[in-house]
Amino acid sequence: MVAVALSVGLLLADHQFRLLDPLKRSLDWLQVPIHGLVNLPGMLWEDVGESVRSREALEEENAALKARLRILEAKTERLVAMTAEVNRLRELLNASRIVENPVAVAEIIGINPDPYLHEVLINKGASDGAYEGQPVLDSSGLMGQITFVGQRFSRALLISDATHAVPVQVNRNGIRGVLVGKGRLDELELVNVPQTADIQEGDLLVTSGLGGRFPAGYPVAVVSHVEHDPSEPYAKVTATPKAELNRTRHVLLVRRTSELPGGS
Amino acid sequence: MISGHGLLLLLASLFVGWVTAWIPLHGLAAFVRPDLVALSLIYWSWRHPERFGVLTAWWVGVISDLVLGSWLGVHALAYALMIYFFLNIHHRFRIYPMLQQSVLIFLLVGIAIMVIHWINQLTGVAARDLMFMLGAIGSALCWPFVRYTLDYLGGKTV
Numbered sequence: 420m421v422a423v424a425l426s427v428g429l430l431l432a433d434h435q436f437r438l439l440d441p442l443k444r445s446l447d448w449l450q451v452p453i454h455g456l457v458n459l460p461g462m463l464w465e466d467v468g469e470s471v472r473s474r475e476a477l478e479e480e481n482a483a484l485k486a487r488l489r490i491l492e493a494k495t496e497r498l499v500a501m502t503a504e505v506n507r508l509r510e511l512l513n514a515s516r517i518v519e520n521p522v523a524v525a526e527i528i529g530i531n532p533d534p535y536l537h538e539v540l541i542n543k544g545a546s547d548g549a550y551e552g553q554p555v556l557d558s559s560g561l562m563g564q565i566t567f568v569g570q571r572f573s574r575a576l577l578i579s580d581a582t583h584a585v586p587v588q589v590n591r592n593g594i595r596g597v598l599v600g601k602g603r604l605d606e607l608e609l610v611n612v613p614q615t616a617d618i619q620e621g622d623l624l625v626t627s628g629l630g631g632r633f634p635a636g637y638p639v640a641v642v643s644h645v646e647h648d649p650s651e652p653y654a655k656v657t658a659t660p661k662a663e664l665n666r667t668r669h670v671l672l673v674r675r676t677s678e679l680p681g682g683s
Numbered sequence: 684m685i686s687g688h689g690l691l692l693l694l695a696s697l698f699v700g701w702v703t704a705w706i707p708l709h710g711l712a713a714f715v716r717p718d719l720v721a722l723s724l725i726y727w728s729w730r731h732p733e734r735f736g737v738l739t740a741w742w743v744g745v746i747s748d749l750v751l752g753s754w755l756g757v758h759a760l761a762y763a764l765m766i767y768f769f770l771n772i773h774h775r776f777r778i779y780p781m782l783q784q785s786v787l788i789f790l791l792v793g794i795a796i797m798v799i800h801w802i803n804q805l806t807g808v809a810a811r812d813l814m815f816m817l818g819a820i821g822s823a824l825c826w827p828f829v830r831y832t833l834d835y836l837g838g839k840t841v
Contacts, residue, residue, distance in 0.1 A: 421737075421738075422737050422738060422740070422741040422759070422760070422763035422764075422767070423760060423763065423764070425741065425756075425759070426741065426744075426756040426757075426759045426760030426763060427756065427760070428756070429745070429755045429756030429759060430754055430755065430756035430757065430760070430802065430806075432755075433754050433755040433756060434754045434806050439755050443749065443755070446749050449746065449749050449750055450750065452698070453698070453701050453702055453705055453750060454705065456702050457702055457705045457706055457707075529705050529707070530707045531751075531752065532704050532705060532708075532713070532716065532751065533751075533753075534713040534714055534814070534815070535803075535810045535811070535815070538752075540752070567752065574752055582807065602811065665709070
């Protein structure tokens with residue numbers, strides 16, 4: 420009975436009143452040995468793989484990476500010029516400037532064992548400048564946002580979780596909507612889309628920046644299916660996430676900038 | 684009091700449980716994943732009911748909550764209730780053959796999983812099906828393994 424009362428007390432203090440966050444944050448180190456051990460076989464495997472690769476293979480990979488880097492650098496140079504031009508034009512319209520969002524690289528070190536929860540553990544915490552609500556990206560698109568920040572670790576909710584929603588717009592024509600997770604890694608749903616909205620299969624959905632949580636312009640998903648049922652008030656639009664939600668190991672955390680990024 | 688060896692074994696069994704909880708699995712395996720923390724708790728209160736009881740289970744549950752990132756108190760409540768029910772039947776459990784023990788383990792871990800599920804429902808994360816109950820089957824299948832390993836390592840006399 421004592422234990423039940425204590426548990427209920429803890430639950431209320433934690434869930435209803437959020438009193439225990441500092442305690443949870445300071446007991447973060449409990450995770451260190453567990454994740455060290457869980458990730459040990461994978462890291463050993465990687466190490467062995469690295470050390471037995473031949474010199475030629477490494478040189479080849481190096482050359483390929485250098486070539487890719489050069490291409491990306493050239494593209495970035497053009498992007499800088501274009502951003503400057505866009506900002507000049509936006510100034511003419513009295514709109515705010517587009518700012519570059521600095522990013523930090525982090526690693527996914529754990530996946531929440533609850534199969535109904537799409538949540539990952541990231542090896543950056545408050546001491547690395549992570550903050551609650553920070554957007555998490557991989558190299559191809561938006562992955563989710565940080566929901567709890569510990570001292571050394573933080574937990575991030577993926578866009579595919581059933582409780583997650585992100586404001587997006589169609590890249591082609593700017594139609595706005597809200598993309599919600601369905602608890603499935605490969606499917607998101609664009610909700611409350613009017614039957615007459617011009618959305619087609621293959622349309623790219625990017626963050627709209629509305630709501631102020633996600634910076635505008637990051638790719639989120641590609642429309643995979645549009646269904647117009649005249650008996651329904653809204654069109655049924657499903658989309659596939661761009662980010663590789665179940666394969667990525669390295670993620671990017673978007674740093675906070677002083678002004679609201681991209682909003683106008 | 685518990686000996687140094689016993690304490691080490693207890694902590695090791697719980698640690699292995701938490702590590703297994705975080706091993707990435709997907710598909711059906713993620714649902715069947717046995718709850719080794721619950722199994723070691725049952726083991727220890729079966730072999731030494733005078734030392735490990737509801738409060739031990741509660742504390743271990745609190746640490747589980749911290750480790751797994753669930754709301755504080757979820758696993759604490761589930762494990763405390765599970766061990767409470769277990770201690771009510773532990774005399775019978777002692778004389779049961781392995782198969783019947785496993786059936787009881789299924790029920791006990793099932794109760795713990797149900798409690799966790801109810802609290803998750805109250806706090807917003809609802810399961811869409813009953814697949815989560817497979818964890819109780821996984822745990823029941825693992826019971827003989829846990830029991831023999833801990834016995835072999837000297838869990839009977841601590």
